[in-house]
Amino acid sequence: MITKKAEYAIIILAELATYPNDTVLTSREIAASRSIPVNLVIQLMPLLHKAGWTTGTRGASGGIKLSIDPAIITLREVIEKVDGTISITRCLLSSQPCGNKSHCSLRDIWIKAQNKMLSVLEEVSIKELAQAIARDN
Amino acid sequence: MITKKAEYAIIILAELATYPNDTVLTSREIAASRSIPVNLVIQLMPLLHKAGWTTGTRGASGGIKLSIDPAIITLREVIEKVDGTISITRCLLSSQPCGNKSHCSLRDIWIKAQNKMLSVLEEVSIKELAQAIARDN
DNA sequence: TATAATATAACCAATTAAGTTATATATTGC
DNA sequence: GCAATATATAACTTAATTGGTTATATTATA
Numbered sequence: 228m229i230t231k232k233a234e235y236a237i238i239i240l241a242e243l244a245t246y247p248n249d250t251v252l253t254s255r256e257i258a259a260s261r262s263i264p265v266n267l268v269i270q271l272m273p274l275l276h277k278a279g280w281t282t283g284t285r286g287a288s289g290g291i292k293l294s295i296d297p298a299i300i301t302l303r304e305v306i307e308k309v310d311g312t313i314s315i316t317r318c319l320l321s322s323q324p325c326g327n328k329s330h331c332s333l334r335d336i337w338i339k340a341q342n343k344m345l346s347v348l349e350e351v352s353i354k355e356l357a358q359a360i361a362r363d364n
Numbered sequence: 365m366i367t368k369k370a371e372y373a374i375i376i377l378a379e380l381a382t383y384p385n386d387t388v389l390t391s392r393e394i395a396a397s398r399s400i401p402v403n404l405v406i407q408l409m410p411l412l413h414k415a416g417w418t419t420g421t422r423g424a425s426g427g428i429k430l431s432i433d434p435a436i437i438t439l440r441e442v443i444e445k446v447d448g449t450i451s452i453t454r455c456l457l458s459s460q461p462c463g464n465k466s467h468c469s470l471r472d473i474w475i476k477a478q479n480k481m482l483s484v485l486e487e488v489s490i491k492e493l494a495q496a497i498a499r500d501n
Numbered sequence: 502t503a504t505a506a507t508a509t510a511a512c513c514a515a516t517t518a519a520g521t522t523a524t525a526t527a528t529t530g531c
Numbered sequence: 532g533c534a535a536t537a538t539a540t541a542a543c544t545t546a547a548t549t550g551g552t553t554a555t556a557t558t559a560t561a
Contacts, residue, residue, distance in 0.1 A: 228365055229453045229474075231550065237470065253506070262463060266552060273508060286559025287505045302473065315452070315481065316366045317518090326399060332496035333374065336439065337366075340484035344452065347477035359469035367518065390537070403521060410539060423528020424536045454549095 233309040235263050236271050237302055237356065240280060244297035244357035251290035271309070278308045297353035303345055305353070315341045370446040372400050373408050374439055374493065377417060381434035381494035388427035408446070415445050434490035440482055442490070452478045 238261050243252060254272065258265040272291060275281045282294045306313060314320045316337050324331040375398050380389060391409065395402040409428060412418045419431045443450060451457045453474045461468040 228451065228549095230548090231454055234453060234455065234470070241470075255506090264551065267550080269507070270509090270551090276508095283507055284559080285505090285507045285557070286561095288560060289506045289558085291507085314365065316371060317368055318371065330500055332493060332500055333371070333378075335496075336484065336488055336493070340481045343480035343484055344477045347473065347480055351473055356469060356473070359472075363467055363469055365518090369519075392537090401520065404519080406538070407520090407540085413539095420538055421528080422526070422536090422538045425529060426527085426537045428538085 229306055229313070230310050232267065232271060233306040235267055236275060236309045237305050237353070238263065239268060239271065240275065240293070240297060240300060240305060240353045241357040241360060243281065243291065243293045244353050245361060249292055251284070251292045253290045257291070274308060278304075280305075297357065298355075300353040301349050302351050302353070302356065303348040306348065313341070313345065315344065366443055366450070367447050369404065369408060370443040372404055373412060373446045374442050374490070375400065376405060376408065377412065377430070377434060377437060377442060377490045378494040378497060380418065380428065380430045381490050382498060386429055388421070388429045390427040394428070411445060415441075417442075434494065435492075437490040438486050439488050439490070439493065440485040443485065450478070450482065452481065 239257055242257050242261055243250070246252070254268040255265055257263070258268045272281065272283055276283055280293065280295055280300055281291055283289065283291045303313075312320070318325065318331075318334055319337050319341060324334050376394055379394050379398055380387070383389070391405040392402055394400070395405045409418065409420055413420055417430065417432055417437055418428055420426065420428045440450075449457070455462065455468075455471055456474050456478060461471050
């Protein structure tokens with residue numbers, strides 16, 4: 228399952244993408260405006276920084292801002308960064324078919340189903356999501 | 365995530381669908397030929413019976429057989445019978461958007477991605493899977 | 502130098518997943 | 532009738548995962 232942490236990461240990035248370029252928000256502000264536990268925002272940020280999507284500055288008047296165009300960050304990337312490789316079944320967690328078989332028909336179906344799902348998550352960028360959310364409000 | 369139990373249930377049904385109509389197999393035979401723990405086959409069978417897909421007869425020379433055409437059992441049905449409603453995110457476990465909102469853009473995306481996945485699992489029947497497996501061997 | 506902010510790691514409780522164990526019940530064949 | 536074999540069902544165990552908390556260190560500003 229896609230975890231809440233991955234979902235939170237997406238929401239954090241979308242929140243940042245809502246404001247003009249180079250807007251700095253504190254973890255606390257992001258947490259408050261999106262109803263995410265502050266601790267989780269703080270916990271997630273280093274991961275998003277390492278991915279190259281955001282930068283954080285410490286100290287008073289510090290905060291977080293986007294460091295790349297949110298139009299090129301896809302939901303799939305964010306999920307995989309936070310949760311690791313996505314797998315709809317335990318079977319797909321391993322890169323090989325089980326039982327030393329070279330081929331497995333059921334595995335083929337899992338892969339096909341999963342790829343359909345991933346293609347949707349790959350087509351949507353953080354920017355598009357932020358715009359959709361803005362339209363809703 | 366789709367559990368191993370759901371995967372086992374699919375494999376059990378496909379195994380039964382491999383043989384001519386009304387073929388009776390014991391739990392032990394199914395378990396042995398598909399490398400599934402016997403206990404799990406035994407544990408799963410009542411569920412498959414209740415779904416109307418199989419029937420079991422007790423006693424010596426008893427066993428399990430299909431009770432309907434495997435061409436009309438879809439993988440999605442089997443998974444949902446064993447695992448309950450499928451959800452790729454915790455968000456989709458509830459039938460309502462969270463936070464008392466009437467609408468949520470991110471939820472829309474989860475639903476779209478999940479439906480793409482489900483449509484693949486809905487298109488494949490136990491019979492088709494059994495045939496594909498037979499071809500592989 | 503006090504304060505405010507991020508960085509990082511360690512920890513905890515609840516749930517889920519996978520599998521095991523135990524017992525009851527039914528049916529067949531001798 | 533009775534032993535053997537098979538399903539039916541529930542309870543239990545173990546390990547991993549998830550969601551979240553706590554604690555501490557580090558940095559930068561006013």
